Amino acid sequence: MGDPYEEIIDYAETAGVDMIVMGTHGRSGLDRFLLGSVTEKVVRTADAPVLTVRLSGDT
Structure with missing residues (x-):
């Protein structure tokens, strides 16, 4: 429970x-901007490096 990006960062730590x-x-x-982005928040706030992978349009 909680904000997804915070949970991801807490788990990583x-x-x-x-x-x-x-x-x-x-x-x-x-x-x-309107939808927000969990990935963007993780990239901006995590202490660990974050690798982002763009999903293909086929999925």
Whole structure:
């Protein structure tokens, strides 16, 4: 329970992970602003490096 990005960061710190890997939806501009982005919040606030992977349009 809680904010997803905070839970991800808390888990990463507790588990001592070396890197966080997260997918993106490829949203940009206004869509990203209006919908928010868990990945973006993790990238901006995590102490561990974050690798983002853009999901293909086939999924």
